[in-house]
Amino acid sequence: MPELPEVETIVRMLRTQLVGQRVVSWPRCVATSVAAEFERELAGREILDVRRRGKFVVIPLSGDKFCLVHLRMTGRLIIQDSTLTEACISDPHVHALFHFASGRILCFRDTRKFGRLYLVDDPAEVVGDLGPEPLAEDFTSQHLYELLRSHRKRLKPLLADQRLLAGLGNIYIDEALWEAKIHPLRLGHTLSMEETERLHAAIRGVLSRAIENLGTTLRDYRTPLGVAGGNQETLVVYGRQGQPCPRCGTPIRREVIGGRGTWYCPSCQAGD
């Protein structure tokens, strides 16, 4: 499932491949009037940049429009040679296809159809409510401290709330909490400054490392050129119930918190 590092990896590759390209057509999308509108609106526009905001891909287009993509669980953006256009169109999971004058295509493929495409005048219509970027230079531990104190929520659902902090998902929350040695059920406002500094460093460290490794591939995620990420090798707790904590040897525990599978070390991360 693409979280911040996966989207960042995708955005970097798309940027090198697509900036300056012109959308020729949009031959296929879901059969709604909205899709027809998409096709009409996109044709002829040039891709000016490819950026990321939280887990969104943000594509500024010529003519003051923005295309935004959220991959949710299984969404993928794939760059291919147009010789494969027919194969893409006959793929039942391909829901949209950008054609470019260069002869390449960009496929939006999503087996579970949770992903979303947007075409808007202002990105704020879609991402206006997102919290700060955890990797931004000006996102300090003091900011995180204030953010944690502003809500009486448990850390797991708090860190997953995109309105409070943008980009974290199930995997990196669990990994960051393990690294910071903090229990996922702790109430955010009970963290000391020292604990907050540990969490701040852990979040940024976990995300930065994942970007260096081109993202975490557990099943579906691939870069736009079809390559799996390598960060799954570095995961310590996510999906590893019963396996020994590499820090203390205690078996990793799985618990459902806020409706999500949550993995943590009951010894290192004691005290909820």
Place this chain on the structure above:
DNA sequence: ATATCTGCCTGCTCGC
């Protein structure tokens, strides 16, 4: 304000 539940989806795993 926060927690909990449902729906959206499909592929995969598990148990019979």
Place this chain on the structure above:
DNA sequence: TGCGAGCAGGCAGATA
């Protein structure tokens, strides 16, 4: 072997 049940989870929306 085959099949149905249950599960996974980001997010929106409803409800407690």
